[in-house]
Amino acid sequence: MTDPKYPRSEVNSEKCKGCGLCIAACPMHVLVESPKLNSKGYHFAEYVGKGCVGCGNCFYNCPEPDAILVYLKNYDPEKEV
Amino acid sequence: MKKTMLQKPKGFIDEYKHKAGAEKDRTHYCPGCGHGILHKLIAEALEDFGLVDETILISPVGCSVFAYYYFDTGNFQAAHGRAPAVATAASRANPDKIVISYQGDGDLAAIGGNNILQAANRGENIVVFFINNAIYGMTGGQMAPTTLEGQVTTTTPYGRNTDTDGFPIKMSEVLSQLTAPTYIERVSLHDAPHIRKTRNAVRKAIKNAKERKGFQFVEVLSTCPSGWKMDPVKSMKWVKEKMLPLYPLGVYRDLGDDAKITTRPVPVMDPVAVWEKLGISAEADVDFPRGDVAEEYRKLSIRVAGFGGQGIMVTGQALASVALEYGYNVSWLPSYGPEMRGGTANCSVNIQDGQIGAAEAVKPSMLLAMNRPSLEKFEEAVEPGGTLIYNSTLIDIEPTRADIKVFAIPITGIADELGNTRVQSMVNIGAYAAITDMFRVEDVIALLPKLFKGKKQAILDLNAKAVKAGFAYVKDNFK
Amino acid sequence: MARMLMKGNYAAVYGAAMAGCTAYYGYPITPASEIAESAASLFPKLGRTFLQAESEVAAINMVYGAAGSGQRVMTGSSGPGISLKLEGISYCAGAALPCVIVDIMRGGPGLGNIGPEQSDYNQVVKGGGHGNYSSIVLAPNSCQEMCDYTMKAFELADKYRTPVFVLTDGVIGQMMESVTIPEPVKELPDKSDYAVYGTPLHKNLVNSIYIDHDDLEEWNLTLHKKYQVIKKEEVMYEEYMMEDAEIAVIGYGSVSRVLRTAVDAARAKGIKMGLFRPVTLFPFPEKEIAAMPGKGVKHILTVELSTGQMVDDVNLALAGSIKSDLYFRLGGNVPSADEILGKISELYGEVK
CATH class of the missing domain: 3.40.50.970 (Thiamin diphosphate (ThDP)-binding fold, Pyr/PP domains)
Incomplete structure (x- = not known):
């Protein structure tokens, strides 16, 4: 079975301040520090693309209101308004 | 409704319009700052409970001074330490709203220590979120009241020394000594499971506030990577290793369903009701008809003086009160100055038509001396042609002035014969009425219930007798 | 009632x-x-x-x-x-x-x-x-x-x-x-x-x-x-017998009442004295005070229960046009009308 699209964590690379708290909090170790810098000079966090279980740790550990978005397991794009 | 995604909660403003500068889409907080985490938990709870539009948030001074940039609520920014005072008034003005006081450790536990203590003690219906990160962040890393022993800050460069700097203050423990608070819990942001617990505490406090359950206090152990000069991840470990042992997590107070529900009265604003409630009648004032008052008594500046306890102030106030009912302008002024200290008392009364100038009877046209020191002190000052009434029961000397009218009246004696020396003031009023013809005895007696509000009929009767006795003594002895 | x-x-x-x-x-x-x-x-x-x-x-x-x-x-x-x-x-x-x-x-x-x-x-x-x-x-x-x-x-x-x-x-x-x-x-x-x-x-x-x-x-x-x-x-003030006054006494609050009594006593002696009482202190009635010299006022005495706080505003308003004086009492003492008159005759003896 291929990796499901959801759950999935999505980091806004421009709003991320590279504090690393989400990376430390991720039980699946699927968030990493990007080798790239954003326009503010931060090594932002990145989702490796698979393995997210939708626990939400990264979202709640992230101090920035919308640097991280988590699509939970039950997310259905068809039903979203 | 079950969440399908975790995203910027609606408790936050879409675009941070109040924020200075260009970056209106992100916070001013440093990377890894605990404020942002707590902000998110509060904003999420407000959204989830549908309370965003019913919340008033007070931003303190400190790093969270700009909390108002972010929350889509009504917002106050308060002076340093005073958020609980501002929150108190906002809550009293809007009793059905959620009022949040968001404070750091310097703000809450140092400069605002008494404000939080007293707001908690009053059981104000507010939620306090207290970020404890053991340092002053905004001002650049100085010692906070919660700074740990030995912790290096810019104002404890050799480490906090408890001999000179005291010990870290445990606010949850302190406040839990009070009777009024409903809910006090200390939580921590140092890892994901504890952030979940913090989330629960935040939600519980806000829910309690919605139910108007009084004072809610959530102390949140947090980080200050910049102030601590530590990376964010290590900062979280530092909370766990250093702060937790000193600041035990847990619930310090939870009254649950026993919490008293806060109720506040609704202000009466209708003009008619306002006067009614205060006992002010809308009917026009009707003056007593005036008697035939001699010219010399139509503009009186009176000094009443004697021992404290002789009813000096009451006599003066009664003169003014009764004269007022005849439509005179009146003033009454209690004494100031050294004579207050010797156990003597005096007051000045002005009774006249037209505007009253100086309130103090420096050169009285009438002196009512109830004891010898008063006679000695004030006799000289009486205007030539003026009037002296003195208490011959207690004054064993003769007045010296020949250019004034003198009435020696055994005031204390008359009162004593009536069975109570405390009615001397009404003997005075009776005597004054007889001398000046300004008051009619029956008018004074009719006013007694107003002069002695709440007193029993027997007391009023006794005072009526005193008025009559004072009046009769003058009429019998001086005409 | x-x-x-x-x-x-x-x-x-x-x-x-x-x-x-x-x-x-x-x-x-x-x-x-x-x-x-x-x-x-x-x-x-x-x-x-x-x-x-x-x-x-x-x-x-x-x-x-x-x-x-x-x-x-x-x-x-x-x-x-x-x-x-x-x-x-x-x-x-x-x-x-x-x-x-x-x-x-x-x-x-x-x-x-x-x-x-x-x-x-x-x-x-x-x-x-x-x-x-x-x-x-x-x-x-x-x-x-x-x-x-x-x-x-x-x-x-x-x-x-x-x-x-x-x-x-x-x-x-x-x-x-x-x-x-x-x-x-x-x-x-x-x-x-x-x-x-x-x-x-x-x-x-x-x-x-x-x-x-x-x-x-x-x-x-x-x-x-x-x-x-x-x-x-929003300037508010009160004048008493200022129409022909040659001496203006200026005071506010309780002092203004003593000054009113003093004005009555002065007028009884034929002294042309009037009272100017600022009712608003900010805004201060500076124009009215500035206009006094032009209206025949020769002497201005400010009376305060302080060592000269309001008098600064009086003098700012006068801008040196005439010299103004100050009398004060302190510590809880309030001047009497006689005291004011004594000061008036001490300062401006030539008036009467």
Whole structure:
């Protein structure tokens, strides 16, 4: 079975301040520090693309209101308004 | 409704319009700052409970001074330490709203220590979120009241020394000594499971506030990577290793369903009701008809003086009160100055038509001396042609002035014969009425219930007798 | 009956109640405590808020909270308490919040004493707290005026969104006079453009921070303009026998009453003396004082219960056109009318 699209964590690379708290909090170790810098000079966090279980740790550990978005397991794009 | 995604909660403003500068889409907080985490938990709870539009948030001074940039609520920014005072008034003005006081450790536990203590003690219906990160962040890393022993800050460069700097203050423990608070819990942001617990505490406090359950206090152990000069991840470990042992997590107070529900009265604003409630009648004032008052008594500046306890102030106030009912302008002024200290008392009364100038009877046209020191002190000052009434029961000397009218009246004696020396003031009023013809005895007696509000009929009767006795003594002895 | 014998301190609270003041936050201090006491007695009868705050500082910050919540709100204090409140008053001015502060001045500096002085003039009239601001200052001299001007203070506070002081001394606060209670206001101004009510339509911000330098400069200029309008529109004063006066005595509050008696006594002796009484101290009636020399006034004597605080404003207004003099008493002592006349003849013996 291929990796499901959801759950999935999505980091806004421009709003991320590279504090690393989400990376430390991720039980699946699927968030990493990007080798790239954003326009503010931060090594932002990145989702490796698979393995997210939708626990939400990264979202709640992230101090920035919308640097991280988590699509939970039950997310259905068809039903979203 | 079950969440399908975790995203910027609606408790936050879409675009941070109040924020200075260009970056209106992100916070001013440093990377890894605990404020942002707590902000998110509060904003999420407000959204989830549908309370965003019913919340008033007070931003303190400190790093969270700009909390108002972010929350889509009504917002106050308060002076340093005073958020609980501002929150108190906002809550009293809007009793059905959620009022949040968001404070750091310097703000809450140092400069605002008494404000939080007293707001908690009053059981104000507010939620306090207290970020404890053991340092002053905004001002650049100085010692906070919660700074740990030995912790290096810019104002404890050799480490906090408890001999000179005291010990870290445990606010949850302190406040839990009070009777009024409903809910006090200390939580921590140092890892994901504890952030979940913090989330629960935040939600519980806000829910309690919605139910108007009084004072809610959530102390949140947090980080200050910049102030601590530590990376964010290590900062979280530092909370766990250093702060937790000193600041035990847990619930310090939870009254649950026993919490008293806060109720506040609704202000009466209708003009008619306002006067009614205060006992002010809308009917026009009707003056007593005036008697035939001699010219010399139509503009009186009176000094009443004697021992404290002789009813000096009451006599003066009664003169003014009764004269007022005849439509005179009146003033009454209690004494100031050294004579207050010797156990003597005096007051000045002005009774006249037209505007009253100086309130103090420096050169009285009438002196009512109830004891010898008063006679000695004030006799000289009486205007030539003026009037002296003195208490011959207690004054064993003769007045010296020949250019004034003198009435020696055994005031204390008359009162004593009536069975109570405390009615001397009404003997005075009776005597004054007889001398000046300004008051009619029956008018004074009719006013007694107003002069002695709440007193029993027997007391009023006794005072009526005193008025009559004072009046009769003058009429019998001086005409 | 609307006519009552009451202390000036009580009268201020009746004025507040009639003005629709719904909250009183204060801390006890002699000789202003009866203000708190009468609010504690009257306000609960009207379902309004009375709260004895934990400190003067807390009280003024509660005033800030109430004013920001759209309430008409008042506090009262005296010298040392006003010193403590100044920070909060600066916040109110900075956030453009209307509120009323009654100051019953006592002797200072430090603990001083509880006798009447006018030694708060500078700290009240000149802003007092940090930053560029002024409060409107009304100076009643009778119990009726304590009531009426407190009521007026609320109108001015709302009109200009600014703190307004009712400034008087222990004599007026402690004395009793006949007061006719005015009718309660029927309508209160709409404050929904700035007040925080915690409703979807009123997500306002009460704030005095402008972190950007240009923003703060602009805000200060806005405030400055407001004070210029106040200076133009709101000056109040009273004159007594000034028409042909060659000597003008200037005083406010309880002093102005002694001066009135002194004017009567002077006129009885044929001395052409008149009384000029500033009713507003900010704005100060500077034009009227500046015009005095041109109207035949030869001598000006300012009388204060302070070592010369208001006289600075008198002299600024006169701009050196004529020399003015000062007489003062301190420490709780109040000059008598005779004392004033003695000073007049000592200074201006040639007049008579």
